[in-house]
Structures are given as C-alpha cells and as structure tokens.
Amino acid sequence: xxxxxxxxxxxxxxxxxxxxxxxxxxxxxxxxxxxxxxxxxxxxxxxxxxxxxxxxxxxxxxxxxxxxxxxxxxxxxxxxxxxxxxxxxxxxxxxxxxxxxxxxxxxxxxxxxxxxxxxxxxxxxxxxxxxxxxxxxxxxxxxxxxxxxxxxxxxxxxxxxxxxxxxxxxxxxxxxxxxxxxxxxxxxxxxxxxxxxxxxxxxxxxxxxxxxxxxxxxxxxxxxxxxxxxxxxxxxxxxxxxxxxxx
Ligand SMILES: Cc1ncc(C[n+]2csc(CCOP(=O)(O)OP(=O)(O)O)c2C)c(N)n1
Ligand code: SF4
Ligand SMILES: [Mg+2]
Numbered sequence: 146x147x148x149x150x151x152x153x154x155x156x157x158x159x160x161x162x163x164x165x166x167x168x169x170x171x172x173x174x175x176x177x178x179x180x181x182x183x184x185x186x187x188x189x190x191x192x193x194x195x196x197x198x199x200x201x202x203x204x205x206x207x208x209x210x211x212x213x214x215x216x217x218x219x220x221x222x223x224x225x226x227x228x229x230x231x232x233x234x235x236x237x238x239x240x241x242x243x244x245x246x247x248x249x250x251x252x253x254x255x256x257x258x259x260x261x262x263x264x265x266x267x268x269x270x271x272x273x274x275x276x277x278x279x280x281x282x283x284x285x286x287x288x289x290x291x292x293x294x295x296x297x298x299x300x301x302x303x304x305x306x307x308x309x310x311x312x313x314x315x316x317x318x319x320x321x322x323x324x325x326x327x328x329x330x331x332x333x334x335x336x337x338x339x340x341x342x343x344x345x346x347x348x349x350x351x352x353x354x355x356x357x358x359x360x361x362x363x364x365x366x367x368x369x370x371x372x373x374x375x376x377x378x379x380x381x382x383x384x385x386x387x388x389x390x391x392x
Contacts, residue, residue, distance in 0.1 A: 153174060153177035153178045153180070153181045154177075154181050154186065154206065155176075155177035155178075155180035155181050155186045155205060155206045155207060156173060156174065156177035156204055156205060156206065157203075157204060157205075157206060159203050159204055161173070161204060162200055163197065164358075164359060164360045165359070165366055166357060166359040166365070166366020166367075166369055166370075167197070167271075167356075167357060167358065167359065167360070168265075168267075168323040168354070168356040168357050169197055169198055169265060169356065171323045171329060171332075172236075172263060172265050172323065172332075172354050172356065173198075173201065173204055173205070175329070175332055175333050175336045176191075176205075176234065176236070176263060176336060177205065177206075178333060178336075178337075179333075179336045179337050179339075179340045180206075180207060180340075182337060183232075183337075183340055183341070183344060185232045185340070185344075186206050186207045187207070188230065188231050188232055189207040189208070189231065189232040189233070189234070190207065190208045190209070190210060190221075190224050190228075190231050190232070190233050190234075191205055191207055191208070191209045191210070191233075191234050191235070191236060192209070192210050192211075192212050192217040192220045192221045192224070192233070192234070192235040192236070193209050193210065193211045193212065193217070193236060194212065194214070194215075194217055194235070194236060194237040194238055194241040194242075195211075195212075195213065195214035195215075195241060195272075196214075196237070196238035196240060196241050196270075196271060196272045197238065197271045197272045198236055198237075198238065198265065199211070199272065201236060210224070212235070214240075214241055214245050214246070215237075215241050215242065215244070215245035215246020215247075215249055216246060216249055217235035217236070217237050217241070217242075217246070217249070217262075218235055218237075218246065218249040218250050218252075218253035218254075218258070218260070218262065219249045219253065220235070221233045221234070221235045221253070221258070221260045221262075222253055222256075222258045222260065225258060225259055225260050226258075229259070232261075232340065232343055232344065233260045233261070233343075234260065234261040234262065234263060234340070234343075235260065235261075235262050235263070236263045236265070237250075237262065237263070237264055237265065238264075238265050238266075238267065238270075238271065238272075238278075239264070239265070239266045239267065239268065239269075239270075239278045239279060239280040239305075240269075240270040240271075240273075240276075240278045240279075242262075242264050242305065243266075243278065243279040243280055243303050243305050244278060244279050247279075250262065250305075250309070251308075251309070251312070253349065254309045254312050254314050254315050254349050254351065255312045255313070255314045256314055256349075257313070257314030257315070257316070257348040257349050258314075258348070258349055259343055259346055259347070259348050259349070260343065260349060260350075261339045261340055261342070261343050261350045261351075261352075262349070262350070262351045262352070263336070263339075263352055263354065264305060264306075264351065264352065264353040264354065265354050265356045266280050266305070266353055266354065266355055266356060266377075266381065267355075267356040267357060267358040268280045268281050268282055268285060268302070268358075268377065269281060269285075269287055269358050269361045269362070270287075270361075271358045271360070271361055274288055274361065275287050275288045275358070275360075275361030275362075276288050276289045277289045277290045277294060277299065279302065279303045280302050280303060280305070280381075281294045281299075281302060282294060282302055282376060282377070282380055283295075283296055283301070283302065287361070288361075302380065304380075304381060305351075305353060306318050306319065306320040306351065306353045306381075306386050307386055309351055309386075310386035310387040314348065314349055315348070315349045315350075315351060315387055316342050316347040316348040316349055316350055316387070316388075316389040317338060317339055317342045317347070317349075317350040317351065317385075317387065317388050317389065318350075318351045318385070318386045318387040318388075319335045319338075319339075319351070319352055319353070319384065319385045319386065319388075320352075320353040320354075320355065320381060320382065320383050320384060320386070321335050321352060321353070321354055321355070321383060322354070322355040322373060322374075322377070322378055322383055323354055323355065323356055323357070323373075324355070324357075324370050324373045324374050324378075325370075325374075328383070331383075332352070332354060335352045335385075336352055338350070338388075339351070339352050342389075342391075345391055347389060347391060347392075348389070353381075355373055355377045355378065355381055355383075356373070357369035357370060357372075357373055
C-alpha cells in the first residue's frame with residue numbers, strides 16, 4: 146500500500162535550495178500531489194516565476210517553462226491556447242504577481258483563461274534580499290522600508306484574492322495558509338480543486354498561499370510561523386472568495 150507520507154511521483158528527490166523553514170517546499174509538494182492525484186504529470190506544463198522558486202524546474206517531473214519576471218500568466222495563456230489539451234499552471238511570488246506582473250494576472254483572470262495560478266504570498270521580495278512587496282504589511286520593516294511600511298508613502302497591502310474574485314472571468318479564488326497541518330490539508334484540497342476546475346474547462350482558478358520567509362523576516366522558522374498566524378492571517382483572511390458551479 147502506498148504510504149501517505151511518501152514523496153509524490155511528480156516531484157524528484159533533488160535537495161531543494163530553499164532556506165530552513167521556507168514554505169515554498171510545502172507549496173511544491175501540494176502541487177505535485179495534485180498532479181499525481183489526477184494522473185496529469187505527463188501532460189502538465191508549469192510556468193516558473195522569477196523569485197525564489199525560479200529553480201522549480203529542477204524539482205518537478207512535469208515540463209516547466211521559465212517566464213520573465215511577472216509574466217507567467219501571459220506565458221501560461223500562450224501555452225494553454227496553443228495546446229488546450231495540456232494542463233497549465235503558473236507559480237508566482239508576491240513581487241512577481243502583485244507588483245511587476247499585476248497587469249498580466251489581472252487581464253489573464255479577467256479573460257477567464259483556463260489556467261491555474263498558485264500565488265505564494267510571503268509579504269516580501271525573498272530572492273533579492275527582502276525588499277517591500279505590494280503585500281508587505283503596514284509597519285513591516287524591510288530593506289526598502291527600514292522604518293516600517295508607511296501608509297502615507299507606500300499605500301495599503303493589496304489583497305489579491307479578494308480583488309481577483311470581483312472579476313467576472315475568475316471561476317475559483319481562494320486563500321489558504323501553510324502554517325499548520327490542518328491548514329496545509331485545506332491548502333491541499335484547494336490546489337486539487339483548482340486543477341479540477343481546469344480539467345473541467347471551468348476557466349481561471351487561483352490559490353493564494355500565505356507563506357513564510359524566515360530569512361528576510363529575520364526570524365527562526367517557528368517565529369515565522371507565529372508571525373504568519375498572528376499578523377498575516379488577520380489582514381489576509383482565509384477562505385473561498387469565489388467558486389462557480391460546475392456546469
Ligand atoms: C524585470 C526584472 N525586474 C526585477 C528583477 C529582480 N527580481 C528578481 S526576483 C524579484 C522579486 C521576487 O519576489 P517574489 O516574487 O515575492 O518571490 P519570492 O522570492 O519572495 O518567492 C525581483 C524584483 C528581475 N529579475 N527582473
Ligand atoms: S529567501 Fe525567503 S522565500 Fe526565499 S528560499 Fe529563503 S525563506 Fe524562502
Ligand atoms: Mg515574495
């Protein structure tokens with residue numbers, strides 16, 4: 146019998162480059178479990194971001210294409226339109242998706258492209274050394290907001306899931322957290338649902354994952370989990386913001 150904790154077949158046994166306590170590894174695993182579950186690894190193309198997940202092509206057993214910073218939804222659109230028989234997902238951080246790639250995600254969502262987007266929100270530009278992102282919380286210290294994010298000069302943190310849920314083109318929009326087993330199981334269910342929507346040609350599906358970046362938050366892995374629970378979840382509430390009925 147297959148052990149539930151065994152490595153998914155859609156991910157290989159390369160040692161990942163992520164820092165200790167980083168939740169990118171959990172996010173990868175959940176996507177891989179969904180590909181295994183639906184038996185779609187051989188017909189799936191992932192689109193990698195520029196950010197800490199830039200090397201995800203080293204870990205997944207499906208095809209992965211690299212997109213310029215912020216452009217995965219546009220690249221995913223091109224792949225899906227030319228090969229509608231393929232399952233296509235993008236995997237993006239908050240700098241990638243909510244900053245430089247804001248236009249691409251909004252218009253792909255608004256067009257209702259039949260793709261799945263995995264959005265890893267760790268409230269910071271992880272790869273480049275912890276600069277302020279659009280999702281950085283008010284008061285949060287980063288290398289470009291050393292006195293804390295200031296409402297007057299930097300505006301409010303963007304709630305991407307809520308914003309995208311207002312667009313007619315989106316079919317499934319949810320926010321989950323990767324902080325504890327119960328929430329990881331909910332996240333797993335959400336990722337499965339998002340791929341299921343695409344398999345049923347339901348259009349655009351989006352899973353935001355509240356994540357940790359202990360390195361740039363200047364915290365231990367356990368302190369980072371506590372921050373996610375005490376600071377991120379109150380501002381970025383968990384839940385399903387939109388779910389169209391399967392027709
Ligand atoms: C066009 C362009 N502008 C800027 C950069 C520099 N850059 C690389 S990764 C990154 C931000 C990554 O942050 P995020 O998307 O949140 O991913 P994380 O590393 O936190 O997972 C930036 C600004 C780049 N590579 N290309
Ligand atoms: S810098 Fe942050 S997001 Fe990047 S691998 Fe390390 S902990 Fe993860
Ligand atoms: Mg980030």
